[in-house]
Amino acid sequence: MYARPADSLVASAAATEAAELIRRCVHCGFCLPACPTYRVTGSELDSPRGRIYLVRQLLEQGSATATTRTHLDRCLTCRACETACPSGVQYGRLVHLGRELVARQPPPLPRSRRERWLRSTLLAVATRRVLFRLLVRAGRVVRPLLPAWLRAHVPDRRKIEAAPQRYRPASSPLWPAPRHTRRMAVLEGCVQPALAPEINAAAARVLDRLGFSLVQARDIDCCGAMDHHLGRTDVALRKVRANVDVGARLLDGGVEAIVSTASGCGVFVKDYAHALRHEPVATRLTGARVAAATRDLSEVVNPVALAAALGSPTRTLRVAWQSPCTLQHGQRAATRGKVEAILRVAGCELVATTEPTLCCGSAGTYSVLQPALSHELRSRKLAALSGDRPDVIATANIGCLEHLRRASVQPVLHWIEIVAARLDDVP
C-alpha cells in the first residue's frame, strides 16, 4: 500500500515513518480473523486493514476525522494482527504513529468532557505509584459505598483471599534478604505494588532458591507505556530517558538483568531503543543496552534448576494458561513456551483452552475507556479458558490478571505465585 503524505505532513518524521510502515501491507486480509475488535463488531473499519486505510487517508489528507480517531481508539494494540500478517507489517508501531498524528493535528479534534476527564485521571493516577497505592487503599475501605461503575475498578481483596491456600503462598509478601553474589533487579511497575505486591515477592523467593538475589529497581519510574498508548509521546519519552539512566547504573553496579514480572511493562522496556530512535547517539546506545538486558520473568527461571529444587511435586494442579498479548504477540520467540514448561515442571497439568490468541480485553486503560468491547472480550476469553474446568487460571500480566479476576469463577493468579507456592512447600 502506498501513501504520499500531504504537504502539511511532509516535514513530519511520524508521517514519514507511518508511510514507510504502510508500504509493506499487501491488502491480503489475513489479519482480519485474528483481530478481536473485528470479530466483535464485524466492521472493516475495526480491523487492522481498515485502520491501515484510515491512517493512509490521514496521511494523504493531512488531518483525520472523528470517525478515524474512534476506530484507532478502539484498537487494543494487542498485535495479534502482526502475528497473523505474512508481510511483516509492524502494525503496533503504525497505530501509535496514527494516534500521535491525530493528537497533534491543528485544530485538535474535541473529546467529550467525560472522555477528557477519564483520560487525564487515568494518566494522573495510574502512572504514580504512591498516589495509586493510597487511592487503592482508600477505595478498598469505602468500596461498598461506591457507585457500581467505580466499584468495578477497585480490586476486591476478598477475590484474592478466596484462592485456596495451596494455589498461592502466604498472602503477606515475604522477600528474602539478599544473599547471592548473582543479582537481578525487578521493575516495580505503577499499579502492581498496590494491587498485587505478592507477585514480585514470589519472584524473589523463587529466584532466591535458584541462586539469584532479586533487588527492587525502585528508582526506575513508570515505564511510560501508558502515556505512549494514550498518545502522550513527549511524556513517555521523558520517562524513558530517565529510566535508561537508572537502568544503566544498575547494570554498572553488577546487576545481571532487569526483570519484568508484568509482560505489559516488559514489552515496552524491551523496545526502549526504538522509543529513543530520534535521540543523540549516546542516549540511543544506553537505551539499547538497557533494553537488551531486560527479561521477562519466564526467561530467567530455568526449568532445569527449578526441577532440581522442587524434586517431584506430588500434587497436580489443573491450570488454564492465559498468555497475555504482550507476551505472545509482543515478546514472541523470546518467551514462547517458557511459562508452560515451567508450570509443567511445577507439577501443573495445562488444561485444554480455546482461542489462545484472543485478547482478554484488558489492554492497559482499554477496560476503562472502551468498557463495552472490553467486557465482551473478557466474557469470550473466560469461556475459552474455563471450558475444561481448571482449578486456577494463570497469567503473566497484572492488567490481564485484575481484569479477568473481576469476572472469573476460578481464581486468577500470576504463574510465579503457583511456582512459589510449590517451592514454599519444599524445605
Ligand code: SF4
Ligand atoms: S495481513 Fe498484513 S499485509 Fe495483509 S492486510 Fe493485514 S496488515 Fe496488510
Ligand code: SF4
Ligand atoms: S492490534 Fe489487535 S485490535 Fe488492533 S488491529 Fe491489530 S489485532 Fe486488531
